[in-house]
Every structure is written in structure tokens, then in C-alpha cells.
Amino acid sequence: MRRRILLAVVAAATALGGLAAPAAYADETHGDIQITSVAVNGGKDIVVDTVDKTVTVSVTATDPSGIWDADFRLWRGPDGADPYYSPDGYIKPNEDTTPADCVASSSTTSTCSKTFTFEPDWWLANADVGSWKVEVQVSANDGDWTDRWDYTRTRLQRHSKLTVNASPEPIAKGKTLTVTGKLTRANWDTLDYRGYTNQPVKLQFRKAGSTTYTTVKTVYTSSTGDLTTSATASEDGYWRWNFAGTSTTPAVKATGDFVDVQ
Numbered sequence: 001m002r003r004r005i006l007l008a009v010v011a012a013a014t015a016l017g018g019l020a021a022p023a024a025y026a027d028e029t030h031g032d033i034q035i036t037s038v039a040v041n042g043g044k045d046i047v048v049d050t051v052d053k054t055v056t057v058s059v060t061a062t063d064p065s066g067i068w069d070a071d072f073r074l075w076r077g078p079d080g081a082d083p084y085y086s087p088d089g090y091i092k093p094n095e096d097t098t099p100a101d102c103v104a105s106s107s108t109t110s111t112c113s114k115t116f117t118f119e120p121d122w123w124l125a126n127a128d129v130g131s132w133k134v135e136v137q138v139s140a141n142d143g144d145w146t147d148r149w150d151y152t153r154t155r156l157q158r159h160s161k162l163t164v165n166a167s168p169e170p171i172a173k174g175k176t177l178t179v180t181g182k183l184t185r186a187n188w189d190t191l192d193y194r195g196y197t198n199q200p201v202k203l204q205f206r207k208a209g210s211t212t213y214t215t216v217k218t219v220y221t222s223s224t225g226d227l228t229t230s231a232t233a234s235e236d237g238y239w240r241w242n243f244a245g246t247s248t249t250p251a252v253k254a255t256g257d258f259v260d261v262q
Contacts, residue, residue, distance in 0.1 A: 031144025033063040036109075038136055040154040047250050048118045049159035049186045050193070054094070058113040060105075063140035069099035070112035073135040074154070076128075083135055083149055089128065091116055112138070118156070120188040128188070129156055129248045157250050159186045161193060162201070164254035166239040170262050173233060177259060179203060181227040181241045185249050195225020196249060203229055206256060207237040213256075215242075233261045 040046070041055040057072045075083040075090035083090060093114035095101070102112040118124050134152045139145040164181040171177055183201060184193040199221045204213040219229045227241060238256030245251030 027146075027148050029146040031063070031140065031142070033061060033067075033138060033140045033144040033146050035059055035061045035136060035138060035146060035148060035151065038134060038152050040134055040152065045155045045157050045250065046118065047157045047159050048120060048124065048188070050120050050188070050191045052117055052119045052121070054115050054117045056113050056115050057093070057134065058111055059136050059138055060109065060111045061138040061146075062109040063142070063144050064108055065140050065142035065144070066104065066107055067102055067110035067112065068139050068141045070102065070114075070136070070138045071100065072114055072116075072137070074116060074132045075135060076130075076132055079150075083133070091118075091132075120186070120191055124188045126158070126187065126189050129158055131155055155247070157248055158188065160184065160196070160243065160245070160249045160252040162241050162243055162252045162254040164239060164241050164257050166257045166259045169258075170260035171233045173235075173261050175233050177231050177233045177239070179227075179229055179231060179239050179241075181254060183221050183225045183227065183241070183243055183252075195223070196221060197223050197225060199225075199243065199246070201227055202242040202244075203231065204240050204242050205231070205237055206240075207235050208258075210237075213238075213240065213242070233259060236261050 037060045039058050046055055059070050061067050072093055076088040077086055094117055095114045100112040100114055102110040104110045131153050133150045135149045136151045137147045161184045166177055166179045183196045185196050187194045200218050202218050203216045205216050206213045216231055219227050221227055238258050240256040241254045243252050
């Protein structure tokens, strides 16, 4: 397929010093082939903990002659960069096969898929978190093809955890309750979880018999991700911490801790 030919040409040219990087990329389409949609991880952010995670990237495309093959590349770099000459980083699919796994929905339209594996114990580092561009190439049975270097984007995040503990239990009505917890996230450099520092986390309460949590206050995590505050115990119910998330770390809610007020 054209993508693999391009990679071979670029590698050879780089070794010989014979090609200069272009100032910007340009999408290319030959013929009447069209991409109708691209999905990365089912449209959800890619959230990785400390073990390998595999996601699927798929493209739906159409051409009067039918779709033959598709390929993908996830890459990082400045807007307008060429993913072959000046990427900050890139990931190739697990499948190095032609044609790709394509399922036809009609004589003209197919959805083609490949998988990508993110491996914290090998190459994935904390610095890789954030936005990744998605290059898509599709070819038709009659030789038409399209190459979209920045068709869509996906977000790579570090998995988060949040705990809570309200004490003492039980407690007399009107007495002061201490609520603690900890916000941590996956550290791909050390393959464990570390505290997420200086993050706003909401303390919430749901009275027994209700399904709705109400925010009591907002507390910031310590340098180790720890949370601690006090609240007045007025009735039976559940206490939890609720973190809204950031661009690098997904939102997470602790499981409510029930406190019996006597």
C-alpha cells in the first residue's frame, strides 16, 4: 500500500540526506473515494493505567468500485507538520497486513479497522499524554486513494483513582466528621500510581434514601494527592469525593462511604 511505500522512501532519503522536510503537509485524494467517518476507541478518550491497553481505530469510506484497504497512523507534532518528516512521535498499527480487516456494508461502502497497543512497560511515558493526530489512508478497488494526515484527533490520558473514608462511624448527630481520601493517577515512567498534586476535588453528600449527591465544599489535594477536611454530621448518608478531571487525567468519583448518625 502507498503508506508503506512512502515510509520506505522517507527512510532511504533520510539515510542519504537527499530530502529536505517540507514546510507543511497537504492532504491528497485521487479519484472519487470519500471518507465518511473515523472512530478511535469508540469515540472515547484513550485511558491507560499501568498495563498494556489495545484500542481499535476504524474508518468508513465509500467509492463506486468498493473499498479495498485502509491504514492508520497516530502521531504528534505541530499543526501543519508532515508526519513522515517531522513528527514528535508516532505509533503504527499492530497489524502490518494488506488489505486491512474491512467489512462491506454495501457494494460501495466498507468499514476497515486496525488496532494500536499502548505499552507502559516498554515505550509509553508520562510525556506522551495529551492530544494525538490520526492519519487515515484508504484505497479503492479501482486504484483511487485518499491520504488524510490529520483527519481527527484523540486524547491519551493517565488512569485515575480516588478513595474516601469518613470517620468516626457511627457518630452522634451534630458532631464533627473527618473525611479523608487520596487522588492518584497512573505513572507510566514508574509503572505505579502517584498522588495528583494541587487538584480541586469536591466533597459531596447523599442522604440515605436519596439518589442525588450535593456538593458540600471543594478541597485541594496535597503534594502527595491526599485529601482531608471536616464536616458536620447531621443525618445518615454517604460521603464521597468527586474529581472533575483534566486534559491529562479522566474524571473519577469515589464510592460513597456510609455514615450512621445517631
